[in-house]
Amino acid sequence: MFRFDPFSPAIGADPFPAYKVLRDEYPCFWSEEAQMWILSRHADVLAAVQDWRTYSSASGNMMTELPGRAGATLGTTDPPRHDRLRALIQHAFVKRNLEALAEPIRAIAAEAAAGLKGRSKFDFIEDFSSQFTVRVLIAALGLPPGDEVIVREKAVLMVQNDPVTRAKGPEHVAAYEWMQAYAAKVIAERRANPRNDLISHFSMAEIDGDRLDEREVLLTTTTLIMAGVESLGGFMSMFALNLADHPDAQRAVVAEPSLLQEAIEESLRYNTSAQRFKRCLQRDVELHGQTMKAGDFVCLAYGSANRDERQWPDPDRYDITRKPRGHLGFGGSVHVCLGTMIARLSVKLAFDELHKVVGGYRRTQQQLNWMPSSTFRSPLQLPLALA
Numbered sequence: 001m002f003r004f005d006p007f008s009p010a011i012g013a014d015p016f017p018a019y020k021v022l023r024d025e026y027p028c029f030w031s032e033e034a035q036m037w038i039l040s041r042h043a044d045v046l047a048a049v050q051d052w053r054t055y056s057s058a059s060g061n062m063m064t065e066l067p068g069r070a071g072a073t074l075g076t077t078d079p080p081r082h083d084r085l086r087a088l089i090q091h092a093f094v095k096r097n098l099e100a101l102a103e104p105i106r107a108i109a110a111e112a113a114a115g116l117k118g119r120s121k122f123d124f125i126e127d128f129s130s131q132f133t134v135r136v137l138i139a140a141l142g143l144p145p146g147d148e149v150i151v152r153e154k155a156v157l158m159v160q161n162d163p164v165t166r167a168k169g170p171e172h173v174a175a176y177e178w179m180q181a182y183a184a185k186v187i188a189e190r191r192a193n194p195r196n197d198l199i200s201h202f203s204m205a206e207i208d209g210d211r212l213d214e215r216e217v218l219l220t221t222t223t224l225i226m227a228g229v230e231s232l233g234g235f236m237s238m239f240a241l242n243l244a245d246h247p248d249a250q251r252a253v254v255a256e257p258s259l260l261q262e263a264i265e266e267s268l269r270y271n272t273s274a275q276r277f278k279r280c281l282q283r284d285v286e287l288h289g290q291t292m293k294a295g296d297f298v299c300l301a302y303g304s305a306n307r308d309e310r311q312w313p314d315p316d317r318y319d320i321t322r323k324p325r326g327h328l329g330f331g332g333s334v335h336v337c338l339g340t341m342i343a344r345l346s347v348k349l350a351f352d353e354l355h356k357v358v359g360g361y362r363r364t365q366q367q368l369n370w371m372p373s374s375t376f377r378s379p380l381q382l383p384l385a386l387a
Helices: 009-013 016-025 042-050 081-096 098-114 124-141 148-158 170-192 198-204 214-245 247-255 257-270 340-358
Strands: 028-031 036-039 121-123 276-281 285-287 290-292 297-301 361-363 383-386
Touching: 028 290, 036 042, 042 297, 081 198, 081 214, 098 124, 098 340, 121 124, 124 148, 124 198, 124 214, 124 340, 148 170, 148 214, 170 198, 170 214, 198 214, 214 247, 214 257, 214 340, 214 361, 247 257, 247 340, 257 340
Parallel strands: 036 297
Antiparallel strands: 028 036, 121 383, 276 297, 285 290, 361 383
């Protein structure tokens, strides 16, 4: 009897064989372990993403939600509240002028990569991506310099869950509470002394007299820290893993950095960190001979949808010439990731600078230790050696 447990460490290590069974044989599958439906085909996941009236995010969008977050952030609200939040937050992003971040981001990447000079082995996460992502986050949001290690430690804990209880453990909730207290102090300081950073702009963003209230500024800041550290850091780790596992693609982007953008898009499709997100049904839905009831939770398996052979030929092949339009690596519709531009820019600049220093690289460890998360998938360490 087929079973699919999105909380299983085995699924975290390699979900793709199970995804294929789901798509081919059980495209609308009830998981007893998760107590939710699993949608795995691209067309079904995309339709659900676009139909927010039926597939609501207001009960939380992560497979295991943090307390007090559901219904109060961009990812956990539906229109019209979502539209108001997005407009105000987008206004802050425009004010920050993301193009002005390009040179600082490149400088941060160059400095992180410089620390690898002369080394034959390094851990991509510990020695490069974690340093880079948190420093970019600090520069963009305006967090106090020197807090890189503790901010990353707490952000990574926030997205994890206990694989046994299938819930957030005390250490995960404590990390979230720490992050809220930390963010509240920074917000208060920025209200008193505004700067040209995102937290200042969140605090001051105004459209026709409407502004974010204090809780909205706090949760937006906390969510962006979590997303900046884990979503960006996790994707960078997966991108490095994809390139390490596909030497031809790696040699191509090292030789011709202009190919990095195409390789990034293919990685977002092929093997990205954002794997599964949750919705709550607002009405009964008949799909593939199954009846999903109003009030049921539904898992949208983005990682499976992005490998659907109904959407892409030979989907298990990593092909940087593919141009995979329509992938769900950054979500979609009203819940497309707000930080897509800065994420794409950051990853491109980071790997451009990394490749200048280390050139080619290969994995030194085939069995990886994966982060215990039912929503995101990325290794906790990624040891590499120069090729």
